[in-house]
Amino acid sequence: MKYVIARLLLLFVIVVSSLLLVDTLYRQQYNLEYPSMGPLWKHPPIVEPYEIVKVGNSHADDGITFEFYNLRGLELAGVAQRFRFDRVLLQQYENQIADDAIILIDVSHISFSHRKADQSDGMQGNYYGRVSPFLIPDLKVSDYLQTTVAPFIRSGYAWRKAYSDEVRERIAAEEKWIDPLEATASSEPKEIPFKETKEYFTYVDSIEYELAHPRKIPRASYVDNMNFIFNKWYHTEEFDPQYFAYNRRELEKLIAYCLRQNWRPVLITIPVTSILEEGLLDDYKQIYLYDNLAQTDTQGVEYIDFTTRTDFTDNMTFFSNADHLNERGRIVFSYLLLQELVERGYVGPEVDGYRQ
Numbered sequence: 001m002k003y004v005i006a007r008l009l010l011l012f013v014i015v016v017s018s019l020l021l022v023d024t025l026y027r028q029q030y031n032l033e034y035p036s037m038g039p040l041w042k043h044p045p046i047v048e049p050y051e052i053v054k055v056g057n058s059h060a061d062d063g064i065t066f067e068f069y070n071l072r073g074l075e076l077a078g079v080a081q082r083f084r085f086d087r088v089l090l091q092q093y094e095n096q097i098a099d100d101a102i103i104l105i106d107v108s109h110i111s112f113s114h115r116k117a118d119q120s121d122g123m124q125g126n127y128y129g130r131v132s133p134f135l136i137p138d139l140k141v142s143d144y145l146q147t148t149v150a151p152f153i154r155s156g157y158a159w160r161k162a163y164s165d166e167v168r169e170r171i172a173a174e175e176k177w178i179d180p181l182e183a184t185a186s187s188e189p190k191e192i193p194f195k196e197t198k199e200y201f202t203y204v205d206s207i208e209y210e211l212a213h214p215r216k217i218p219r220a221s222y223v224d225n226m227n228f229i230f231n232k233w234y235h236t237e238e239f240d241p242q243y244f245a246y247n248r249r250e251l252e253k254l255i256a257y258c259l260r261q262n263w264r265p266v267l268i269t270i271p272v273t274s275i276l277e278e279g280l281l282d283d284y285k286q287i288y289l290y291d292n293l294a295q296t297d298t299q300g301v302e303y304i305d306f307t308t309r310t311d312f313t314d315n316m317t318f319f320s321n322a323d324h325l326n327e328r329g330r331i332v333f334s335y336l337l338l339q340e341l342v343e344r345g346y347v348g349p350e351v352d353g354y355r356q
Contacts, residue, residue: 038129042095049098050074055086055254056106057114063270063325064104065334068202068353072098077106078126082114083250084137085126087257092131094261102346103258103265104337105251107303109272109285109323112247112292113239201331203355210332214314226279226322233280241287248296255299264346267293267303270333274313276322304340312336 051071054064058079066073074097076089086105090097097103117124124143127136133144200206233239258265269289277285285307293303312318318329325333335354341347 039092039132041132041134042091043093045095048072049096050093050101051098052102052104053090053093053097054104054106055081055089056104057081057108057111058324059108059270059272060104060106062320063106063330063333064337065330068331068334069338070351070353071347080114080117081126082117083111083247083254085117087250087254088127088131088135088137090254090257090261091135097261097263099262101263102341103263105254105258105265105267107251107267107269107289107293109269109289110233110239111251111289112244113233113241113288114247115238115240115243116246198327198331201328204335207332207335207354210315210317211311214311215317216314217316222273222275222316222322226276229276229322230279233284244292248292252297252299255297255301259299259301265301266341266346267298267301268337269303269305269307270325271306271309271313272323273316273319274310275316277307277313279322302344304337304344306333306336309336 050073052066052069053074054060054066054077056077058077058081060077061075061079061081064075064077066075074093076086076093078085083105090103124136124138124140128144133139136144194200195206201210255265307313312333318325318332320326320329338347338352338354342349342352
C-alpha cells in the first residue's frame with residue numbers, strides 16, 4: 001500500500017512540476033505576472049466615488065474617454081460585452097459609484113443581436129479576476145477554479161490561445177484600412193505636424209474645424225473591411241435576430257438596476273463610418289436598433305443617437321476601421337457627448353476640460 005501511495009505521490013509531483021514549468025515558460029514569453037484571484041465580494045467604498053461611468057462593448061471601449069472631463073470617471077466597457085455583463089460590472093463597483101452618477105449605456109448597432117454568453121461560452125472568462133464569483137451569472141465553478149485558484153493547470157491551453165490570438169490580431173490588422181495621416185510615415189524620424197497630434201484634437205477650435213471639413217480616404221482602403229463587418233454582422237452565429245427579445249429584457253434589467261441605485265442612466269449610440277452605414281442593408285439600423293429600442297421599456301431614460309452626425313461619420317480619419325474610433329475620434333466624439341450632457345442638464349459647463 002505504501003508503495004502505491006509513494007508512486008502516486010511521485011506521479012503527482014512530476015505532473016505538477018511539469019505544469020509549473022510550462023506555466024513559467026509561458027509567462028516569461030508573454031511577460032505575464034501570476035494572476036490573482038480577484039475580488040471575493042463587491043469593492044468597498046472610496047473617499048471620492050466615481051461621477052460618470054461607461055459600460056458597453058468595444059464601440060464604447062474605443063469611443064469614449066473621460067480624460068478631458070472634470071469628473072471622476074470609471075471605464076467599464078469591454079470587447080464583446082453584453083448588457084448582462086454591464087449590470088454585473090456595475091454591481092461589482094456599486095459602492096464606489098456616487099449617488100446621482102451618470103451611467104453611459106452603449107446601445108450599439110449589434111447590442112440586440114449579440115448571442116447569449118453562458119457556461120458554454122468562452123466569454124464567461126471576461127469576469128474572472130474582475131468580478132466576485134458570487135456575482136457571476138451561470139458560474140462554471142470548475143472553470144473558475146482552474147482559471148483563478150490554480151491557473152498553472154491551464155497554461156498549456158492559455159499558451160495555445162495566446163498564439164491563436166496573435167494570429168487573429170494579425171488578420172484583423174490586415175483588415176484595417178490605411179490611415180491617411182499615417183500612410184506617409186517612414187522609418188526615418190520626422191517632425192509630426194501639430195495638426196496631426198493628439199494635442200491638436202483637444203482644442204475646441206480644432207474640433208470644430210475638423211467637423212466642418214471631413215477628411216476622406218481612398219475607396220480601396222475601406223472596402224474589404226466593410227465587407228468583413230457586413231458578413232460578420234449578418235452571416236455569423238455571433239449575431240442573430242433570435243436574440244432580440246433576450247437582449248431587450250437584459251437592457252430593461254440594466255436600466256432598472258441603475259435607477260434603483262439612484263444613478264442617471266443615459267442610452268447612447270456611438271457613430272460608425274458613413275461608409276458602413278451605406279454598406280449595410282437599408283433597413284439594418286431600423287430593424288436591429290430602433291425597433292428594438294421602441295419595444296424596450298426604457299423607463300423614461302433619455303436616448304442620444306450620434307449616428308446622424310454626418311459631420312463626424314464622414315471624417316474617416318476619426319476611425320481605425322469601419323465601426324471603431326481611433327484616438328483622434330474618441331477625443332472628438334467625447335467632446336460631442338460632453339456638450340450633449342451639458343445641454344441636457346446632466347452636468348454643468350464647468351466640467352468641460354477641453355482647451356478653448
